[in-house]
Amino acid sequence: MSGHHISSARFLWGVAIVLFFLTFLTVAVTWIYIPGPWNVVVAIAIATVKALIVSAFFMNLYWDSKFNILLFVMSIAFFLLMIGITLLDTLFRVDPIPSF
């Protein structure tokens, strides 16, 4: 019965309020000066926490079968692989900027 977890209304509202707060935080950190690249790191870190909260408690991965979690994790792994391999090319080109 792993797929039939029923969250209480209170719990779902709590998750949403945390997400609203983190959205506000994402905007608030741009009001203070953070030397780059750290401003990007902070923005992505908050977004990642929000994405994990959504996938764990709204998409119910926290209570779900391990196989669905594995699929999700593998998609992220392959996405990172796609970024990594592409950057190995584009960051180290002799003539880095193409005509477009």
Added chain:
Amino acid sequence: MSQTSSTEEKLDHLKHYFVDSDQQFEASKLGMWVFLVTEILFFGGLFVAYIVYRAWYPELFLLASEELDAFWGMVNTFVLIGSSLTVAMAIRSAQLNQIRGLIINLWITIGLAITFMVIKYFEYSEKFAKGIVPGSAYSYEGVAHEKANIFFSIYYMMTGLHGLHVIIGIGLMIWLVIKAKKKVFHSGYYTPVEITGLYWHLVDVIWIFLFPLLYLID
């Protein structure tokens, strides 16, 4: 006898090739997760384009994102998170056999999704009026960078594809409302609500990344 017939009626949805309702539900959900994996990699290609071009032209992204209004981006983030909440509440209603609550929550979700698209429409039309259009027709002079159109092409591709997903989501929710009104769903069968919910949450997750990456660079 009446007990038996009501049990049979509740198993209308069960396909003969599944052992029971739970197995069918888990199989549907697994299928949806496989689809979501392809969606993540689909959007992933655009995120890679964003990363490559931001690494090449970091100053362009700082300049050009000032044309995007962070306030409306934030409002749209709140709208989408709110709609994720109402979808989760819709699934909860279905699980508890509260079909009226299911329909109400689906309508609120549709309303929020339309709100998102209306805000997006005003954002797009304001930019189109200035000549900020994707591709080579770009004619806006306000961004002091020769590659300004690249940022906006990436912006339109990412938010456009995301917007298309929102529109498809609205269509799916309307389909769910129609099915719910026909009393198709009950606590023993709400699979379409569950997997549409998964889809909708993923659309929300993608926006969670698009918002800081496009609107909040400074």
